[in-house]
Amino acid sequence: MSIKPFVTTVGLALSILLPAQPHAHHAFGAEFDAQAPLTLRGSVVRIEWVNPHAWFHIEVINSDGVAELWRIEGGTPNTLLRRGINKRSIAIGTEIIVDGYHAKDRSNSANGRNITLASGEKMFMGSSGTGAPKDGADPGR
Amino acid sequence: MIRTRLSLALLLFTLIGCSPSEQAPGQSQTSQSQPGQAASSPFKLSGDTKHIMQWVLDPAADHIWDSAGSIITAAGTRELAPTTEEGWLSVQYGAAVVAATGNLLMMPGRAVDDKDWQKTSQALVDAGLLAQSAAKAHDADALFDAGSQIYRICKACHSAYIQGEKAEGSP
Numbered sequence: 001m002s003i004k005p006f007v008t009t010v011g012l013a014l015s016i017l018l019p020a021q022p023h024a025h026h027a028f029g030a031e032f033d034a035q036a037p038l039t040l041r042g043s044v045v046r047i048e049w050v051n052p053h054a055w056f057h058i059e060v061i062n063s064d065g066v067a068e069l070w071r072i073e074g075g076t077p078n079t080l081l082r083r084g085i086n087k088r089s090i091a092i093g094t095e096i097i098v099d100g101y102h103a104k105d106r107s108n109s110a111n112g113r114n115i116t117l118a119s120g121e122k123m124f125m126g127s128s129g130t131g132a133p134k135d136g137a138d139p140g141r
Numbered sequence: 142m143i144r145t146r147l148s149l150a151l152l153l154f155t156l157i158g159c160s161p162s163e164q165a166p167g168q169s170q171t172s173q174s175q176p177g178q179a180a181s182s183p184f185k186l187s188g189d190t191k192h193i194m195q196w197v198l199d200p201a202a203d204h205i206w207d208s209a210g211s212i213i214t215a216a217g218t219r220e221l222a223p224t225t226e227e228g229w230l231s232v233q234y235g236a237a238v239v240a241a242t243g244n245l246l247m248m249p250g251r252a253v254d255d256k257d258w259q260k261t262s263q264a265l266v267d268a269g270l271l272a273q274s275a276a277k278a279h280d281a282d283a284l285f286d287a288g289s290q291i292y293r294i295c296k297a298c299h300s301a302y303i304q305g306e307k308a309e310g311s312p
Contacts, residue, residue, distance in 0.1 A: 045215065046214045049210050049213065050207070050210035050211075051205075051206040051209070051210065051285065051289055051291075052206055052288075052295075077289065078289045092214060092215050093215070
């Protein structure tokens, strides 16, 4: 058994075992670093379609070939719906690229800005609505 | 836990001088008190707005938000809505606290102005009552929508009144 299927299985198991809603409401500035943009590529393993923010959990294979679970904060479900994203828009297992901002504590947590699918389609995650910095790319600006 | 929530809800209703049966869902009563009347008001403030947010509104709103929505994994979709009468009743208590908090925010000495502050607080009352009705009807979709409305009100108020933080303010 190669390492990748193993870590994938472990990652999926962990995603299922995670508590239902472990993320208290917070402001962008309280948890995320506007000076620490990042880009992550990984497979979606868990979607929390909840208020006040939706969360997308992805499994990222790092440079050592080890799977890491990252949790990405999106906007409110209403914001995402207005941008054309519903809870079924991205299937579990879909590989996505996330542009966002790293957590201040440098945990595997980020505020999502955009999701890019393999087809090149880009989806705005509504992160500005949580207080994330605006860079001119926000829809409607 | 539920007894604690019920006690808190009853305490809040007592504080603001109304009972759940006196106010129909979707309606809010307009306070006749003015922000500047704190000195002559019979109300005795038991905490500032920050305390109301952290100790009263936040836990109640979190309970509503945690009780509606979906968790999707490879194993399937799990709905967060309560599955028992006790669970729905617990959400009703949380919603009652949210509604009552809107009135607490309008109390003389706590209200910041007579205009937008009062409107936003009344909107919070309405949103709490919507959540209360949704929980009473065991309507998960309506509860989810009411939760969205509660957050929109929180965010609008923070944007308007938390100086220097704008949209970054947290309840």
